[in-house]
Amino acid sequence: MPRTKAPETWGRSTVRTACPLDCPDSCTVDVTVENGRIVKMDGGDANPVTRNYICGKVRRFPERVYGEDRLLYPAIRQGAKGQGTFTRVTWDEALDHIAARMLEIREAHTAEAILPFCYGGSNGLLTQDTNDAVLFRGFRTSRLARTVCAAPTGAANQALYGKMPGVTYHDYPHARLIVLWGVNPGASGIHLMPFLKEARAAGAKLVVIDPRATSLARQADLHLAIQPGADLPLALAIHRHLFENRHTDEAFLAQHTTGAESLRARAAEWTFERAADVSGVDAALIRQFAELYAASTPALVRCGWGLERNRNGGSAAAAILALPAVGGKFGVRGGGFSMSNSSAWGIKAAAWMDETPEPDTRLVNMNHLGRALTEYDSPPVKMLFVYNCNPLATMPDQNRVLQGLQRDDLFTVVYEQVVTDTCRYADVLLPATTFVENYDIARGYGPISLQLVQRVIEPVGEARPNAEVFSALAERLGVGQAEEETDTLLRVLSKLPPDVSAELSASGIATPPYNGVPVQFVDVFPLTPDRKVHLFPDFLDKSAPAGMYGYQPDPATPDYPLALISPASEKTVSSTLGELRERAAVLQMNPADAEARGLSTDDPVRVFNALGEVHCPMAINKDIRPGTVTLPKGLWRKSTYNGLTSNALVPDTLTDLGGGACFNDARVQVASLGRH
Numbered sequence: 001m002p003r004t005k006a007p008e009t010w011g012r013s014t015v016r017t018a019c020p021l022d023c024p025d026s027c028t029v030d031v032t033v034e035n036g037r038i039v040k041m042d043g044g045d046a047n048p049v050t051r052n053y054i055c056g057k058v059r060r061f062p063e064r065v066y067g068e069d070r071l072l073y074p075a076i077r078q079g080a081k082g083q084g085t086f087t088r089v090t091w092d093e094a095l096d097h098i099a100a101r102m103l104e105i106r107e108a109h110t111a112e113a114i115l116p117f118c119y120g121g122s123n124g125l126l127t128q129d130t131n132d133a134v135l136f137r138g139f140r141t142s143r144l145a146r147t148v149c150a151a152p153t154g155a156a157n158q159a160l161y162g163k164m165p166g167v168t169y170h171d172y173p174h175a176r177l178i179v180l181w182g183v184n185p186g187a188s189g190i191h192l193m194p195f196l197k198e199a200r201a202a203g204a205k206l207v208v209i210d211p212r213a214t215s216l217a218r219q220a221d222l223h224l225a226i227q228p229g230a231d232l233p234l235a236l237a238i239h240r241h242l243f244e245n246r247h248t249d250e251a252f253l254a255q256h257t258t259g260a261e262s263l264r265a266r267a268a269e270w271t272f273e274r275a276a277d278v279s280g281v282d283a284a285l286i287r288q289f290a291e292l293y294a295a296s297t298p299a300l301v302r303c304g305w306g307l308e309r310n311r312n313g314g315s316a317a318a319a320i321l322a323l324p325a326v327g328g329k330f331g332v333r334g335g336g337f338s339m340s341n342s343s344a345w346g347i348k349a350a351a352w353m354d355e356t357p358e359p360d361t362r363l364v365n366m367n368h369l370g371r372a373l374t375e376y377d378s379p380p381v382k383m384l385f386v387y388n389c390n391p392l393a394t395m396p397d398q399n400r401v402l403q404g405l406q407r408d409d410l411f412t413v414v415y416e417q418v419v420t421d422t423c424r425y426a427d428v429l430l431p432a433t434t435f436v437e438n439y440d441i442a443r444g445y446g447p448i449s450l451q452l453v454q455r456v457i458e459p460v461g462e463a464r465p466n467a468e469v470f471s472a473l474a475e476r477l478g479v480g481q482a483e484e485e486t487d488t489l490l491r492v493l494s495k496l497p498p499d500v501s502a503e504l505s506a507s508g509i510a511t512p513p514y515n516g517v518p519v520q521f522v523d524v525f526p527l528t529p530d531r532k533v534h535l536f537p538d539f540l541d542k543s544a545p546a547g548m549y550g551y552q553p554d555p556a557t558p559d560y561p562l563a564l565i566s567p568a569s570e571k572t573v574s575s576t577l578g579e580l581r582e583r584a585a586v587l588q589m590n591p592a593d594a595e596a597r598g599l600s601t602d603d604p605v606r607v608f609n610a611l612g613e614v615h616c617p618m619a620i621n622k623d624i625r626p627g628t629v630t631l632p633k634g635l636w637r638k639s640t641y642n643g644l645t646s647n648a649l650v651p652d653t654l655t656d657l658g659g660g661a662c663f664n665d666a667r668v669q670v671a672s673l674g675r676h
């Protein structure tokens with residue numbers, strides 16, 4: 001059984017738990033507690049991928065738990081929005097106030113004027129899609145399309161393979177060729193690194209496709225420094241090569257796929273030279289990559305998320321995921337594709353919610369938050385309920401989000417662990433527990449894993465777990481029952497397969513299906529209705545603006561010629577832990593671009609376009625491809641000189657498939673700011 005109480009509040013003990021933050025690895029974590037206080041967090045060995053180490057970010061997690069930015073009590077706004085002045089109230093006062101406003105808003109505008117807003121936060125099975133869904137579904141609020149991440153890659157994987165499980169970390173050493181396509185595990189999933197090292201020691205070749213020469217790209221056999229957003233033509237040029245030179249596995253295509261001819265037809269125009277023209281990668285290098293891929297077995301492509309964050313992201317992901325099917329790379333250990341394995345266990349987060357069906361209320365794409373707050377009517381958004389998310393830092397078109405949050409007639413609740421940028425615009429603040437103070441079920445999406453997250457310490461201040469707060473509100477509004485977090489946990493456990501639930505309760509970790517190492521087309525097959533790979537999904541051809549595999553040109557203009565990308569940073573998980581960043585973030589720029597603008601390292605610069613501008617220091621960096629500049633993902637407003645981040649430059653346009661965010665379609669100009 002899960003523990004029902006935090007460990008003894010005196011003496012020293014080590015408690016095993018798991019990290020549920022939004023990262024593929026889902027580490028086992030050993031937390032050392034002394035006199036009721038965490039003194040250390042480190043890796044445990046229960047999850048075989050963790051290998052006793054964790055990232056530097058989570059090692060610093062106690063600084064968040066006990067830090068000065070921690071939100072300790074419920075509070076109600078005093079001063080103007082954005083000023084950050086709040087008065088402490090009791091939980092009952094805060095919840096009564098919220099419930100009363102929800103009823104008023106429903107009366108005046110219908111409950112669709114209420115927009116719940118959440119994303120990754122603690123990414124487990126308990127902290128989202130449980131009692132929060134009971135509350136918001138039952139009250140018939142607007143619904144949220146949670147598309148800020150993995151929507152295009154997810155749409156592609158769903159349409160082509162029905163989200164068939166992918167190759168997991170342990171099988172990388174079997175590959176003879178590994179392609180890291182728009183993914184940077186050196187920062188964003190560090191437990192893949194030893195497996196990559198092992199593979200290379202065993203003779204595997206490494207190809208990295210990334211606009212930056214990351215440390216992995218610098219070690220790679222081939223680095224294709226691609227123009228952001230041009231992965232689709234590159235992948236199609238590889239397909240063309242495979243088809244034209246009969247490197248295809250015709251028997252496999254006939255037996256296991258549909259749509260190969262249509263894909264072939266769309267790829268036909270993408271010669272190496274044309275692909276080189278738009279991707280900025282030399283045609284000879286593309287050919288070299290194509291020939292290496294055709295000749296290598298087992299060949300493994302890891303499709304990341306960097307390549308999805310643009311107008312062509314969905315088709316690009318589909319074209320990349322189609323490579324092993326066309327090239328005949330499945331059916332061997334270490335061959336095929338590897339991407340999110342969040343569906344690999346077949347456990348639907350909301351499976352137990354079937355008794356509370358989703359209403360047919362308005363669906364709001366979260367990437368359009370700014371638009372929704374400033375433009376939507378019938379009904380307008382009158383209340384925003386933010387949890388598991390820091391939208392002012394992480395959503396596109398930051399200036400419009402800010403404008404919306406400043407509206408005096410918008411009632412905003414922010415339920416948070418620390419005082420984020422978004423909190424400053426709240427009418428009511430609610431303090432949330434962190435994963436060392438609550439239960440959860442952590443699900444890895446790199447390795448296939450499911451682990452119990454334990455309550456290691458008593459909640460700090462008056463923080464409460466999501467399960468209790470949402471059920472308490474649901475009861476106040478007559479759509480559910482208040483319950484203890486452990487009751488919700490038991491209910492979620494009871495909806496898992498009985499053996500999984502028993503193992504989780506007994507040992508904190510369950511044995512993954514296929515022993516965690518599925519071989520594609522041996523152990524696992526497409527989960528599409530006909531069990532085939534749909535290389536050319538017709539319904540997507542109809543919905544994508546340029547059709548399936550249709551390339552939309554680069555959005556650069558003479559005024560804004562540079563592509564701004566915002567890769568995952570080692571310091572934060574999205575914006576989580578951003579409060580600990582002390583120095584201003586630095587814009588990285590290629591020497592040629594700096595020289596053309598008369599800029600040098602440490603110069604304060606203006607990075608701008610028609611949507612906004614960011615003031616920050618810059619650094620010359622030869623590892624960034626010419627024409628591209630970078631700022632880290634997840635910055636807080638305090639991390640730039642003018643309180644705006646890359647998202648102030650990001651349009652709220654949507655990806656071709658899945659309605660995803662186009663973070664890397666920001667096109668900007670950079671100029672000196674003068675001395676700062």
Ligand SMILES: Nc1nc2c(c(=O)[nH]1)N[C@H]1C(S)=C(S)[C@@H](COP(=O)(O)OP(=O)(O)OC[C@H]3O[C@@H](n4cnc5c(=O)[nH]c(N)nc54)[C@H](O)[C@@H]3O)O[C@H]1N2
Pocket residue numbers: 022023024120149150181182183184185187188189209210211212214226227228229230231304305306307308310565566567568569570571572573574575633634664
């Ligand atoms: N340390 C840390 N770890 C994280 C996170 C974090 O914020 N910090 N975030 C977590 C989350 S939410 C996610 S979704 C994953 C993301 O994990 P990754 O997919 O690794 O994420 P990114 O850093 O967004 O992008 C990876 C690489 O893609 C490159 N890139 C950018 N645009 C393009 C493009 O158009 N084409 C190609 N080929 N490459 C491009 C970037 O330079 C970057 O090196 O990581 C998770 N892990």
Ligand SMILES: Nc1nc2c(c(=O)[nH]1)N[C@H]1C(S)=C(S)[C@@H](COP(=O)(O)OP(=O)(O)OC[C@H]3O[C@@H](n4cnc5c(=O)[nH]c(N)nc54)[C@H](O)[C@@H]3O)O[C@H]1N2
Pocket residue numbers: 022118119120121122127148149150309387388389390391393394395415416417418420432433434466566567568573574575576633634646647650663
């Ligand atoms: N410019 C740019 N922006 C990006 C990206 C990019 O590449 N470039 N990447 C995007 C990606 S991949 C993602 S996934 C999104 C993520 O964007 P968000 O979903 O906003 O993720 P975080 O910034 O991690 O914020 C999560 C917040 O939830 C809170 N939280 C954690 N656990 C709990 C809990 O149990 N209860 C409650 N109430 N709160 C909790 C944390 O304190 C944290 O402040 O950002 C996106 N933003």
Ligand SMILES: [Mo]
Pocket residue numbers: 022149150
């Ligand atoms: Mo993400």
